[in-house]
Structures are given as structure tokens and as C-alpha cells.
Amino acid sequence: MTEQTQPQVEQPTAEEIARHYSAAMDSVNLINAGQPEGMEDAEWVDTVARNKEHLSIMVAKPWWGDTDISALIAAAA
Numbered sequence: 851m852t853e854q855t856q857p858q859v860e861q862p863t864a865e866e867i868a869r870h871y872s873a874a875m876d877s878v879n880l881i882n883a884g885q886p887e888g889m890e891d892a893e894w895v896d897t898v899a900r901n902k903e904h905l906s907i908m909v910a911k912p913w914w915g916d917t918d919i920s921a922l923i924a925a926a927a
Contacts, residue, residue, distance in 0.1 A: 861913055871917060874908045877901035877926040902926050 862870065881901055885894040906924035909919060 867913065867915075867917065870908060870911070870918075874905055874919075874922050877904050880923050881925045 881898055885891070889897075902925070905922050909922050911925055
């Protein structure tokens with residue numbers, strides 16, 4: 851009988867979590883700022899989709915602890 855083990859979730863350092871949060875907030879701020887003047891509509895749609903996907907991935911991380919990620923959740927919706 852083969853024993854199966856759960857994959858270990860790597861716990862980032864506080865500094866790494868802060869960098870992840872900062873990068874995620876860049877996506878939040880970009881989405882919340884709206885479409886820049888001169889950007890084509892199709893490019894904006896793609897930009898928003900990519901940033902929302904990034905936020906969805908980040909929100910799903912299990913290591914946020916007490917960090918308030920409500921802005922990330924709202925922008926990803």
C-alpha cells in the first residue's frame with residue numbers, strides 16, 4: 851500500500867507577503883482607476899481580465915493571516 855501525502859504549502863515570509871500584497875494592490879488600483887485615455891476598449895477589457903485573474907489567484911492563497919484583503923476581493927469580483 852502506498853502512502854499518499856498532502857503537498858506542503860510553502861509559507862512565505864512576512865516580507866514576501868507584503869510584496870504579494872503590494873503587487874495585488876497595483877492590480878486593484880489599476881482596475882479602480884478605470885480605462886486610461888487613449889487605450890483601446892479591447893485592450894482595456896484584456897487588461898482588466900488579466901488583473902482580475904491575478905487577484906483571484908492571490909485571494910485564494912491560504913497564508914494571508916490577519917491581512918485585510920477586502921480590497922482585493924472587491925476588485926476581483
